[in-house]
Amino acid sequence: MPHSLILNLTPKSPIYPQFLTGRHLHALFLTLVSSVDKELGTHLHDSKADKAFTLSPLQISKRNSPIAKGSKRGSILKSQHQEAISTGTPCWWRISLLDDALFGKLTQLWLNLNPQQPWHLGSADLYITSIQGTPQSTQPWANACSYNQLYEQASDSERIISVNFATPTAWRQGKYDSTLPTRESVFKSLLSRWNKYSGIEFENLNFDAIFPSFINIHTEIVPDSRSKFIGIVGEVSYRIMGDVEAIQIKQINALADFALYCGIGRKTTMGMGMGRRVRS
The missing domain is CATH 3.30.70.1890 (Alpha-Beta Plaits)
Known part of the structure; x- marks a missing residue:
């Protein structure tokens, strides 16, 4: 939980x-x-x-x-x-x-x-x-919410997912960091942690139907004694497009709701990647 x-x-x-x-x-x-x-x-x-x-x-x-x-x-x-x-x-x-x-x-x-x-x-x-x-x-x-509750309460029809990146967020790609909040970087980060901790593994979940529909972000630099961390802050909305099974929509919505707890991207144990789903 x-x-x-x-x-x-x-x-x-x-x-x-x-x-x-x-x-x-x-x-x-x-x-x-x-x-x-x-x-x-x-x-x-x-x-x-x-x-x-x-x-x-x-x-x-x-x-x-x-x-x-x-x-x-x-x-x-x-x-x-x-x-x-x-x-x-x-x-x-x-x-x-x-x-x-x-x-x-x-x-x-x-x-x-x-x-x-x-x-x-x-x-x-x-x-x-x-x-x-x-x-x-x-x-x-x-x-606080159990993993079962997160999954059961997740919508199987809601197609708009807005994410607030509250502290600088970036993802590792090879040897370097990327600040581009692509559907793969955002949702694969959430999926990895969900599958590791929830006990409700999502298998064969495909993100190809997710497209950004609103972007309002900028980068921030956080210096440390050893390096500088560059990440995005702001809001991105994603829309699930086309003919997608209800169970896949439900799983994607569960991941979005899970973001509040698990963080997104790198250095979440150092204050980075703090994000949550927001609704109008």
């Missing part, structure tokens, strides 16, 4: 931009895991395989306002910070977990959360004040 959890955080001291990178947030997540299961934390650190979690960049909370810049339907999240986040500034951070085993092992962390315990992000200390796991009107990134 995939979970998309929002951790609400308050810094005890300023968080400087050099500690707000994907690498530092990845390290914070492993610290949280190791606090309840050291062996699991070490395993996740050492594993080179596709991992059963994704992370977002750290976001500053804004009361009674949209959670990020962008359209009413979708949004673009802040993927890098030029200035320090001040002491006491309310923040949020999304962690998604793609299998029950990982969620179960972290249950003690969620149940025994101590809002007075500081956690380290670089040179800063911060408190986890609460965790959200269900949808909120001002927080569309929180949710």
Whole structure:
């Protein structure tokens, strides 16, 4: 069962931009895991395989306002910070977990959360004040749904799929990255993770009938100490064209709904490739 959890955080001291990178947030997540299961934390650190979690960049909370810049339907999240986040500034951070085993092992962390315990992000200390796991009107990134529910609730007739790429997204092609959101790159990325974690394998699913019908994207560059990551942000709508079996339409819609949890493309455990389906 995939979970998309929002951790609400308050810094005890300023968080400087050099500690707000994907690498530092990845390290914070492993610290949280190791606090309840050291062996699991070490395993996740050492594993080179596709991992059963994704992370977002750290976001500053804004009361009674949209959670990020962008359209009413979708949004673009802040993927890098030029200035320090001040002491006491309310923040949020999304962690998604793609299998029950990982969620179960972290249950003690969620149940025994101590809002007075500081956690380290670089040179800063911060408190986890609460965790959200269900949808909120001002927080569309929180949710939980079983794989069976995702599949059963997926439409077998809806032909328009709009995807909000909220943090820079790119796909590996050979030795290099590509920022072109083709039907193959987007939906094969979703299919690979669905087949790995859901237990409901989609065999012989063909994407040839999917065509882009609306594109509003631009590229963003996210520098790191070792490299630069270039990815797209914005919205792309795809339309299923022609004579397509209802079961295939249902499977494609299930993949689109799954995007909220699994991310799209590369570096999803470093805050990149954060996306979700949006509807008018």
